[in-house]
Amino acid sequence: MTNPANVITLDGLRKVFQTDEVETHALSDVHLTVARGEYVSISGPSGCGKTTLLSILGLLDTASGGSYVLNGHDVAGLNAAQRARIRNAEIGFIFQAFNLIGDLTVQENVELPLTYRGGIDNAERRARVQEALERVGMAHRMRHYPAQLSGGQQQRVAVARALVGRPALLLADEPTGNLDSRNGEAVMALLDELHKGGATICMVTHDARYAELAQRKVRLFDGRVVDEETFDRLRREDESRLDALIGQRIEVGA
Numbered sequence: 001m002t003n004p005a006n007v008i009t010l011d012g013l014r015k016v017f018q019t020d021e022v023e024t025h026a027l028s029d030v031h032l033t034v035a036r037g038e039y040v041s042i043s044g045p046s047g048c049g050k051t052t053l054l055s056i057l058g059l060l061d062t063a064s065g066g067s068y069v070l071n072g073h074d075v076a077g078l079n080a081a082q083r084a085r086i087r088n089a090e091i092g093f094i095f096q097a098f099n100l101i102g103d104l105t106v107q108e109n110v111e112l113p114l115t116y117r118g119g120i121d122n123a124e125r126r127a128r129v130q131e132a133l134e135r136v137g138m139a140h141r142m143r144h145y146p147a148q149l150s151g152g153q154q155q156r157v158a159v160a161r162a163l164v165g166r167p168a169l170l171l172a173d174e175p176t177g178n179l180d181s182r183n184g185e186a187v188m189a190l191l192d193e194l195h196k197g198g199a200t201i202c203m204v205t206h207d208a209r210y211a212e213l214a215q216r217k218v219r220l221f222d223g224r225v226v227d228e229e230t231f232d233r234l235r236r237e238d239e240s241r242l243d244a245l246i247g248q249r250i251e252v253g254a
């Protein structure tokens with residue numbers, strides 16, 4: 001039985017990408033639970049499987065094996081239409097590249113997740129969009145287009161879009177990756193505020209300072225969740241391999 005207090009329960013999750021010549025084991029035997037209201041950061045070196053994990057958590061991709069129970073639904077038993085419905089109702093995404101739609105205004109971008117959902121009338125939709133934009137301090141830019149905003153402002157609009165549907169789970173993949181430190185900190189403060197308001201958040205980040213802000217740190221290495229000590233050792237070994245490689249190339253070039 002999965003614990004109903006958990007939004008996410010992963011058991012032996014695997015993901016294998018098959019291309020012409022190679023098989024990539026992007027995730028191997030991942031066990032992870034995230035409780036309702038928890039704020040978890042996921043970090044690890046480039047290529048260790050962070051985005052793959054987030055895509056599976058967000059029902060944008062499917063696992064190759066193991067099980068994923070989201071809010072009590074065993075994801076493996078869902079067809080594409082059911083996955084889309086759950087994704088729309090229960091999950092909010094924030095991406096590194098903001099992913100706003102260029103020919104829609106700020107207001108229309110934030111409204112989009114609600115228009116897919118149905119059952120919410122126009123007045124209610126407008127009120128929710130207004131409220132979400134106020135939360136991120138962007139209500140005064142309602143009629144602007146994304147290209148007319150700074151990067152930090154675009155990301156705040158993307159946060160408003162992620163939370164307008166009141167999702168059970170917020171997933172963020174390097175949400176500060178394209179921002180300077182001031183705007184990065186503003187987005188982190190916003191996530192912190194959402195967490196204090198009860199949101200469950202999984203955030204991928206390269207930045208050790210931002211990883212520290214979460215309530216719990218999950219470390220991924222080579223497609224596996226590892227403890228802090230193992231992570232530090234593997235990372236040191238990786239770095240010395242990289243140093244040796246760079247040293248060799250310098251010798252060859254000399």
Ligand SMILES: Nc1ncnc2c1ncn2[C@@H]1O[C@H](COP(=O)(O)OP(=O)(O)OP(=O)(O)O)[C@@H](O)[C@H]1O
Pocket residue numbers: 017018019024025026044045046047048049050051052053
């Ligand atoms: N669609 C795909 N087809 C084949 N291989 C893939 C695909 N997507 C990811 N991979 C491989 O899976 C592994 C994990 O990729 P992933 O994008 O999850 O890494 P990441 O931890 O998010 O890295 P980064 O920090 O650079 O964003 C990599 O080795 C990558 O090459």
Ligand SMILES: [Mg+2]
Pocket residue numbers: 050051052
């Ligand atoms: Mg990634």
